[in-house]
Amino acid sequence: MRIAMLGLGSMNGAILSGFLASGVSADDVVATSRSAASARARAAEHGVTVLAEEDDAEANRRAAAEADVVFLGVKPHGIVALCTEIRDALRPEAVVVSVAAAVDLQMMQDALRAGQPVIRSMPNTPLSVGLGVVGLVPGAHVTADQTDRVKGLLGACGAVHVIDEAQIDALTGISGSGPAYAFHLAEHMAAAGVELGLDPALAADLAARTVQGAGTMLVENHISGAADAAALRRAVCSPNGTTERAIGQLDSHGVPEAVVAAVKASADRAAEMTAQLREQV
Numbered sequence: 127m128r129i130a131m132l133g134l135g136s137m138n139g140a141i142l143s144g145f146l147a148s149g150v151s152a153d154d155v156v157a158t159s160r161s162a163a164s165a166r167a168r169a170a171e172h173g174v175t176v177l178a179e180e181d182d183a184e185a186n187r188r189a190a191a192e193a194d195v196v197f198l199g200v201k202p203h204g205i206v207a208l209c210t211e212i213r214d215a216l217r218p219e220a221v222v223v224s225v226a227a228a229v230d231l232q233m234m235q236d237a238l239r240a241g242q243p244v245i246r247s248m249p250n251t252p253l254s255v256g257l258g259v260v261g262l263v264p265g266a267h268v269t270a271d272q273t274d275r276v277k278g279l280l281g282a283c284g285a286v287h288v289i290d291e292a293q294i295d296a297l298t299g300i301s302g303s304g305p306a307y308a309f310h311l312a313e314h315m316a317a318a319g320v321e322l323g324l325d326p327a328l329a330a331d332l333a334a335r336t337v338q339g340a341g342t343m344l345v346e347n348h349i350s351g352a353a354d355a356a357a358l359r360r361a362v363c364s365p366n367g368t369t370e371r372a373i374g375q376l377d378s379h380g381v382p383e384a385v386v387a388a389v390k391a392s393a394d395r396a397a398e399m400t401a402q403l404r405e406q407v
């Protein structure tokens with residue numbers, strides 16, 4: 127299967143790392159970026175061909191023309207223009223997969239040739255280490271076989287959920303933006319350790335491995351049905367112990383409400399961006 131990755135920044139770069147680690151051959155991938163400097167850096171990092179729009183105005187069209195699956199990984203405001211740009215270069219059966227927040231299927235289908243298969247997705251960056259989460263919304267012209275092929279590709283790097291388009295902003299609030307919440311938590315756990323006198327490298331290591339261990343334990347217990355997040359939290363809290371005191375601080379500082387507000391703010395921002403993008407097309 128030939129894969130084109132148009133735009134190779136944080137997200138498409140993470141997906142590509144996941145693909146290569148899961149056995150996709152670098153020879154089967156052609157990527158693009160806007161600048162020549164970025165293309166050189168990404169080609170050296172991943173060992174794939176990266177064409178730069180700055181060097182060749184036809185870069186995106188050339189990469190798309192050869193592909194069975196085309197991942198659109200530019201910023202949301204660039205997606206419709208990119209669809210228009212590659213429209214006539216795509217093979218009719220090539221599946222276009224957007225990773226962009228807020229750009230709905232209709233906007234992309236309207237910009238592409240009638241009948242071109244399009245899938246809207248919301249991935250997250252832990253796909254790079256095989257632990258990602260992806261929401262997939264197959265468009266009207268996508269066959270079950272095409273959905274299965276894209277599911278298979280991404281499923282080798284994480285968990286894939288096929289969802290309705292109405293659910294994608296909520297999914298974005300949890301799993302699309304969510305890695306940043308966990309990184310933010312780790313960042314501040316480590317900073318507190320430094321305030322308490324720990325060496326910064328030790329504090330960062332303790333925070334990182336604690337988030338990793340808690341995450342792995344949470345997923346294993348979730349899959350087996352043995353315990354949910356609340357039960358695992360309670361198991362760390364000895365009555366009148368250290369953790370109970372710490373959780374009391376999180377609660378009295380409004381962390382539960384803040385987390386709910388953060389997830390909703392991400393989902394709301396996605397909807398707001400969709401409305402803005404609709405006005406522009």
Ligand SMILES: NC(=O)c1ccc[n+]([C@@H]2O[C@H](COP(=O)([O-])OP(=O)(O)OC[C@H]3O[C@@H](n4cnc5c(N)ncnc54)[C@H](OP(=O)(O)O)[C@@H]3O)[C@@H](O)[C@H]2O)c1
Nearest residue numbers: 133134135136137159160161164199200201202225226227
């Ligand atoms: N970051 C995340 O965690 C995440 C999660 C889920 C979804 N997304 C979605 O992923 C998309 C990309 O976000 P990102 O964070 O990866 O952004 P990013 O790091 O800024 O990457 C954007 C990439 O697009 C390239 N580019 C820009 N215009 C181009 C053009 N006309 N032709 C070819 N390449 C072009 C850039 O090239 P240069 O480097 O040369 O400028 C860069 O490689 C967004 O739509 C976002 O909603 C991101």
